[in-house]
Amino acid sequence: MENNSETPPSEPLQHLSISPESSSQMSLNERFEIIRSIGEECIQEDELKRLLANKPQPICYDGFEPSGRMHIAQGVMKAINVNKLTSAGCKVKIWIADWFAQLNNKMGGDLKKIQVIGEYLIEIWKAVGMNLEGGQVEFIWSSEEINARAHEYWPLVMDIARRNKLPRIVRCCQIMGRSDQDELSAAQIFYPCMQCADVFFLKLGMDQRKVNVLAREYCDDIKRKNKPIILSHHMLPGLQEGQEKMSKSDPSSSIYMEDEEAEVNVKIKKAFCPPKVVEKNPCLEYVKYIIFPWFNEFKVERNLDNGGDKTFKNFEELAFDYESGELHPGDLKPALAKTLNLILQPVRDHFKNDPKAKELVKRVKSYKVTR
Known part of the structure; x- marks a missing residue:
């Protein structure tokens, strides 16, 4: 997030959304409660309240790797959360991390396949009821945006890499589902530096906790007062016993x-x-x-x-x-x-x-x- 009536079963989810005009009539506390309800953890609540008090339309960011079929947590829960954010007057930018999926060797590193999957995911959110009307939700492809503004992006990535020791970066590699350091490629080591750069490149915040904390620490390094606010939502477990999260391989x-x-x-x-x-x-x-x-x-x-x-x-x-x-x-x-x-x-x-x-x-x- 940038730091600068009951619904009957037959009704689609978009009926939960409220127009920007309606959200402007909400109190600060009402908007805060809706946005805060998304996260099991918020870093930091006082910063979120100040942001809402000072900015009528905060920008929220959520990024994803197009890497396969979409499960219900990514489809329905994301739609619920995005509709809550837009109902509270936020603009949501969804970062389609196709380059990141390629770095992480998803689909064997085949960028064309990764981009097909990205299009498929967008179609699902349209069908399930994510509120895409009125321009409050924007999809941004990382390959296009980074190429268009390479002169801004890569110096930022390099500065983040320069200011952080390798063990700190390796700890953040868990965001890619990688826990074994010996399996990491050089591209995957660079991945957290790029995700951290996204926060400032897009003037946004992110939903990956460790990289968000890295971004907040980077703000301390460069003496930046306004830090990204982190909302970490609940992760649904797998349906089988002992599965802490859903597995695309199962x-x-x-x-x-x-x-x-x-x-x-x-x-x-x-x-x-x-x-x-x-x-x-x-x-x-x-x-x-x-x-x-x-x-x-x-x-x-x-x-x-x-x-x-x-x-x-x-x-x-x-x-x-x-x-x-x-x-x-x-x-x-x-x-x-x-x-x-x-x-x-x-x-x-x-x-x-x-x-x-x-x-x-x-x-x-x-x-x-x-x-």
Whole structure:
């Protein structure tokens, strides 16, 4: 982030968004609460409040590597978060990090394949309901922007590299999913310096915590007072036991945005969901971070012997029933699958009926996923 009525299940997500005119009528505290709700952590809250007080339309940044099919966290959760930001009067710039994906050897370093995947991801966000009207959301391709302003970008990258020791940079390489130092190429060592430069090159902030901290420390080095504000959102776990995050190499670990209804049903049926256990239960995490933000409620259909149908209005109520045994996994899972399918149906329809989208997903599915 730059530092300078209930929605019924049938309604698309964009109805959660509010026009810039409406957001201008919000109080400072209302805007702060909406934006702050995105992050489990905010560095720093007082800076965020000052920013909102001084700037009517702050700029927020989120970057992603186009590296394969999109899972539901990247698709739905990002749409929810972006719509919250635009509803609070922010402008969101989404950095399509095609060069970074090439540096990280995604798709074997084939830039054309990486860019096809980038187009596919944008189509998904359009279909699922990210609010792209009114110019409040902008997609920026890193290869185009860096080439156009190379005289600004590369001196900044080199200055960041010069001011940081190698061990500090290596620690930041975890943002690429790389923990083994011996596997890192020279290009991957350069990656964090480039991501840090993005913050200042685009006059934005980022969602990768370690590189954000690096950027804030760089501000201290160059005596810059206005630092990027970091909002770190929750990361959904994989659907299988012990999976702290979704894995693109394991299709059973997550729901993909164009999965068919039957695929969603099977994945949720096989998902780890221990009775009476709320903590580290991936099915409950899906309900908490996807279903409730989307619908503001969660309906479970049960026969009368099991207590009959019940509509939960908040996650705390649901967690209480689940932990007590009042709500059983056998009732939770079908309700979760049904509700997820409601969210995903417009995406399926788009990729079946729109010729461009249909061709894109066909090409993406043909690509071999690389780490």
